[in-house]
Amino acid sequence: MEYLAPMRPVISKRLELGKKSCWLPIPARYRELLDCVRALGIKRIEDERDMRTVEYRSLIGVVPTEYNTWREIDSIAECLSRLTPGQLEAVKMLCAEFGLSFGGIGCFFDFIAKEKHLDMQEIWGKGIPVTFEEGDDS
Numbered sequence: 001m002e003y004l005a006p007m008r009p010v011i012s013k014r015l016e017l018g019k020k021s022c023w024l025p026i027p028a029r030y031r032e033l034l035d036c037v038r039a040l041g042i043k044r045i046e047d048e049r050d051m052r053t054v055e056y057r058s059l060i061g062v063v064p065t066e067y068n069t070w071r072e073i074d075s076i077a078e079c080l081s082r083l084t085p086g087q088l089e090a091v092k093m094l095c096a097e098f099g100l101s102f103g104g105i106g107c108f109f110d111f112i113a114k115e116k117h118l119d120m121q122e123i124w125g126k127g128i129p130v131t132f133e134e135g136d137d138s
Contacts, residue, residue, distance in 0.1 A: 010059045010080040010088065011073070015040060017051045026077035060092040064102045072103060075124065079109050082127030 009025030015036060022039040025032055042048060056063040060080070064073045083091065094100060094108065112128055113120055 007081045009077070010083075011056060011064070011077040012058075013056050014054045015051055016054045017041065017047065021054065023057075026074060027081060058102075060088065060095055060105075062095045062100060062102045062105070068103055072106060075120070076102065076106050076109070078124045079120070080105070082123065082125075084127070084130065087128060087130075 007027065007029075009027060012023050012025045015022050015024055017040040020040050022036040024036045028036070040047075040051065042051070080088065080091065091105065091108065095105065100108070109120060109123055112118075113123055116128060118128070
C-alpha cells in the first residue's frame with residue numbers, strides 16, 4: 001500500500017477584488033476555489049487582473065512575505081499541508097526556536113528529503129512517511 005498523507009492546509013491568503021475579499025487555503029480544493037470565485041464576483045478572466053493578495057495567515061507562526069515567489073509559497077504550503085500533526089508541530093517549534101522565515105522552511109524540506117531519500121515532488125504529493133529503524137518499538 002502506498003503512503004499518502006491527508007491534505008490539511010496550513011497557509012491561507014486573503015484575496016481582494018474591489019471591496020470584496022475571501023480567504024483561500026493554499027493548496028485549495030476545487031470547492032474552495034469555486035467559493036472564492038463566487039465571493040469575489042469573478043465572472044471573466046479580465047476580472048482576475050485586478051485581484052490581489054492582501055495578507056497571509058499561518059498555523060505555524062511564519063507567513064510568506066513579498067520576497068517569496070508564488071511558486072515558492074505554493075510548494076512550501078503544499079509540503080506543509082501533507083505533514084502529520086506531530087510533524088507540523090515540530091516545524092512550528094523549529095520556526096519559533098530558530099527564527100526561521102517562511103522561505104527557510106523550504107531548506108528544512110530539502111534536508112528532510114535528503115535524509116529520507118525522497119525528492120521534493122514525493123513530499124509535495126505524498127507527505128513524509130514516518131518509518132522507524134528495525135527493532136524500534138515505536
